[in-house]
Amino acid sequence: MAATPKRSPNRARPGRTLALFLAAIVALYGLVALIGVTADKGDDSPWHPKLGLDLEGGTRITFQAKAESGGVTTEKLDQARSIIDQRVNASGVAEAEVTTQGGDQIIVEIPGEKRANIVDEVGKTAQLRFRLVWTGNLASAAAPVDTAADQKVVNDLDWSKLSLDQVIAAETTGLPSLPPEYQAGVASLQKVAAGFTCNPDGLEVEDVAAKPLVTCDPATGEVQILSPTVIEGTDVSSADAVIPQGQVSWVVALELKGQGKKAFSTITDALFNQLNAGNDQASRFAVVLDGEVLTAPTTNGHFTDGKSQISGNFTATTSKALANQLKYGALPLTFSVNGSEEIGPSLAGSQLNAGLIAGVIGLVLVVIYCLLYYRGLGLVIIGSLLVASALTYVMVLLLGKGVGFTLTLPGIAGLIVAIGITADSFIVFFERIRDEVRDGKSLRLAVEAGWVRARGTILAADAVSIIAALTLFIFAIGVVRGFAFALGLTTLIDVFVVFFFTKPLVSVLARTKFFGQGHKLSGLDASHLGISGRKISEIARTSPAGTAGKAN
């Protein structure tokens, strides 16, 4: 670079702008280094961009949410997202990422693994149900026992014929009170329960509303035989974590509506009597989410208005979590599979390589062209492109950490396409400078005058590019958004680089002898510009117009 410029009479101090801008980039890299130092050992290195699944390999499943009533709201979708997140983790997949997209989609991304087969398990509609605890306090079996035959016996019976009173009586007076045709089923249920292992990392139970259920509370490991569903989760009208007046511990205030309210009154009437009789176990009912017992409290009141409180050893966090599960557990959202992708590591690797190769080739071609055409000024373009690349890379790193921006194949394509758009800003600027030089200005003046004219054009053109990127980002689906993001990011970077690097650099260079006096290789020499001294007007007068490209 040129020697430090002397205090110029102009207010602008290009040298300082340049130094500040470069310092800012170095500071950004410093920030990345800082993240690297403070990061836990388990985290990925901050120096590698976060790669998308198409470049790393893995599984992506897209669920489309549909509301049965009331539309898909952000609140509902967020709740569904966390439920799906729990299910994915429960299915034994580590490091899965579950995100929402476009207001009605949920994306599950599992890096490095081909696990599209979890789609049915994960995407099923969340089911919250209230059941009675027919038999509780059973121990989990040490090893799983194959109870498929017994399960079949249970499934083959039509339990829906039982009345609510019969179901309640089975708890309050014991299972033998059930009609004789169900006794074989009861025996089978007990066998299933005896062979049941309570595995917190994914229960394998089939939760069918009208059938009894053997399952457990993963938090306590307690295995239970539960009655057919007595209240559907859709009958929950509200659930909130509160500390009742005059008390000190958290409870979950639950309110039921419709059928559930009536059934709850009947049930609590019968169960509360059991509690009063000192028969605690026969007064329990269970809240089951997706076949997993959330809580199985005893009944200490007869609730006729549907309002009740679930108490226990709740903290603020656990009571809120339970309240949310009760409220949204039976989300009126159903999911259909919009698509699922499994990308193997070698396909991902070759896509990454192809993207990088294309990027390098593209960059090299542009650099060669600029050098050939702009000679010395071409070096400025190369410098600017390098600075833009450095800035882009650090932004990709920081955005990856900050907002979870992942680099996908379309994203890389966006970055490559942006090389051309970035180079164009320099070209517009340089052509303007050359126009001014042709008008007879000295280079120093030409740079400033050309910049004023080029500035507006560059900003207008980049604004169009950013509008396009924004529109694409908002309206594109899936990985295509990575392209729009990359395009928008690089266009913004382009503006910064042109204003704070290229322009000051050219101003500084214009003061050097090499450029200022139009050295043969500077790209600004008279013959290169097509001006032979001042003889131009004479030539112009004598040469007939229309002889395109006739060199002097």
Next chain:
Amino acid sequence: MGRISTFGQHLYEGRVSFDFVGRRKLWYSVSALIVVLAALAFIVRGFNYGVEFKGGVEFTAQVKVANSESADDMIKGVEDSGVAEAGDPTVQTSGENTIRIQTRALTQDQATKVSQSLEKAGATEVSQNLIGPTYGKQVATKALTGLIVFLVVIVIFIWAYFREWRMSVAGIVALAHDLVITAGVYALSGFEVTPATVTGLLTILGYSLYDTVVVFDKVRENTRGILSSNSKTYAEQANLAVNQTLVRSINTSITALLPVAALLVVGAGVLGTGPLKDLALALFVGMAAGTYSSIFIATPLVSQLKEREPSMMAQAARVMARRSKEDGGFTVGSASVASRPVQASGAAKRVQPSRKPRSQRGKGGS
């Protein structure tokens, strides 16, 4: 390269001038012909929609060598999976060691079965992409919404920036021109239309207008205060603007097309199929058409619309009158612009030193 610069100098001064604006009928006809051909190609051949739009499952199997033999193995693998719905798959080799197999819609379980069966049949790695029947429609709907929003925003932006609705109209016409041509070439190429293609098309929206904005900016500069000048008509100044930005247009196109060409070649050559190739083809054609249309369509159209204004017609008449007085019967027609003598140096005269006495010179433009 020096020659291009010299050429640039000549263009800038108006010594060499291509008549982009005056011969607009010719350029319009050329474009109309290309657009009609593209539309025909589109109608006759149609788009070859990818699995993303049709719904179904696409398996990408990595094999040691992709040839007809290993492709047959893969077909057999699909048959052996016992999944009836996967019958009659489309199989094609892609790149050196990749085979793509497309089937109709399958459930996830069925897809997993086929995937496992393909691995048994000799594939070293099977990737699968299962697309629900609504996905393609969503992409198309979203893209269409995006298109409409973009057009509205951009019409307002150009109008606000240039304070000239005619430039908005011309920009949009040029854009439509680029999109139709790109769609036509895409149909002709037989490349699959995937979401990446749609991205490419939407990107062209931005690029094509980006290019047009750069040219329009020069047009605006050259025609500023034209009503109070009697030396040049709007059309002549607009034409000068296109010529002055021609070198920039050429350079920009080359620097923009080089990386896209790299994407296209690498995407088609190394990967065989995939988003890179789909995106790059749409971009390549669209960018080339975008440069063409900003020069040959957008600017002549602005000029044509502008000339219809009464004040511009009056100004043009004054210019004519003055010319016929000075030069003895000089008519401004499409052909005359190109053959007119040096005198027509336009806005460049602004600060250009010249040894000609003032009396022999045209009173320089702005």
